Amino acid sequence: GQQVMQIPQYQHVQEGEDFTTYCNSSTTLSNIQWYKQRPGGHPVFLIQLVKSGEVKKQKRLTFQFGEAKKNSSLHITATQTTDVGTYFCAGPSNTGKLIFGQGTTLQVKP
């Protein structure tokens, strides 16, 4: 079946370092969404990318959708302790349901 995979599963960085998580789909996606889940919290929508090669920025976060629309990345510049959490990508299946990757958990050491 269709799969969405994320790497790495865990990442520990020193505050101020950059961080990147990668998302790969086994099939071409019409769009990709990113969510963040803080420790003990629930997933919260961050952004949606639709176009091939699209790049969107939210302050220190940069999201990119691959040219083939099968991969995506989230890059955080100069991490802060508030960036701690698990970042999920999600893409729609051909039946419309959203398939989530397993997430990348980010730890930031102050």
Next chain:
Amino acid sequence: ETGVTQTPRHLVMGMTNKKSLKCEQHLGHNAMYWYKQSAKKPLELMFVYNFKEQTENNSVPSRFSPECPNSSHLFLHLHTLQPEDSALYLCASSQGRGTGNTIYFGEGSWLTVV
């Protein structure tokens, strides 16, 4: 405040108990979902309702029984659960079931089966 409210937030139940999780969304959405989140596993979609009709059952065991009386309310009835069912159960809603719709999650119900 997420617009999706879940109760209870924490639940401990024995394997022979019957309990229910409740979800209410205040966003005017048409689709509602139950997800299960276990440690070290991706979010697992359990059920999807669109305009009160169940449109997806992701091979969920019958000890989990959903109920959707209207577009704003969703229940998950629990009966004779197993310890491995302990997890965070997330309710969510979206405007529709279309592929571009953003999903809004509730804060979740932490379930422990003893």
